[in-house]
Amino acid sequence: MSEFTVESVSTDKPLQRTVRTRFTILDERFSRNESISTDRYQPALEVSTSHDKDRKAYVTYINRMLVSPAMVRMVIDYNQDDAPPVQTAVYVRTARYNAKAMHERHQQILDNIEAMGPETHEALWAWTTRAKGL
Numbered sequence: 001m002s003e004f005t006v007e008s009v010s011t012d013k014p015l016q017r018t019v020r021t022r023f024t025i026l027d028e029r030f031s032r033n034e035s036i037s038t039d040r041y042q043p044a045l046e047v048s049t050s051h052d053k054d055r056k057a058y059v060t061y062i063n064r065m066l067v068s069p070a071m072v073r074m075v076i077d078y079n080q081d082d083a084p085p086v087q088t089a090v091y092v093r094t095a096r097y098n099a100k101a102m103h104e105r106h107q108q109i110l111d112n113i114e115a116m117g118p119e120t121h122e123a124l125w126a127w128t129t130r131a132k133g134l
Contacts, residue, residue, distance in 0.1 A: 003122070017097060018050040019106045023128075024067055030129045032066075039068035045128045047113070049106035051097045058105045062088040064131040075131040082130055085123035086116070 010021045024044040031040045044067045049060045062084065066073040092105055116124070 006125070012103075014099065016050070017099075017102065018048060019103055020046055020048045021106070021110060022046045022065075022067070025125065025129060039070050041066035041068045041073070043067075043129045043131045044072075045124070047106070047109055049102055049109065051094070051102055052091075053097065055091065056095065057091045057093050058102050060090045060092075060105065060109045062086065062109075064128045066131055082127065084127050085120055086113075 005026045007024045007026055008021060009024070010019065012019050022044050023046075024042050026042060031042050033040055044065050046063050046065055047060065048063065049058060051057075052059045064075050064084075066075065090109065094101065113121075113124070
């Protein structure tokens, strides 16, 4: 059983050809105040699948971020001191955009995350909680 309390929310943006699922870690012990605001930020993991028409591929990214009621801050790591425990970018070639196929691809990634062993699963949540502000 996970030691993290997680809330999952999915959004579909058909005009942007993107589907996202965000897992926000609700545990207060991981919340933090950032100096630029009084908002309390919670770490979150976002799985985002979109269609890249230039590459003719579905692209899935796994990103960690900080979420508050007013703002979402993407966490970009330029050094690899804290590498993720899973592959964070996956490309799948396609002839053309198909909304159903994109949603299936996104669900497949979510299923893969769900099916990970407990140690990898815990490592992924721990990696998410170590997100630092920009």
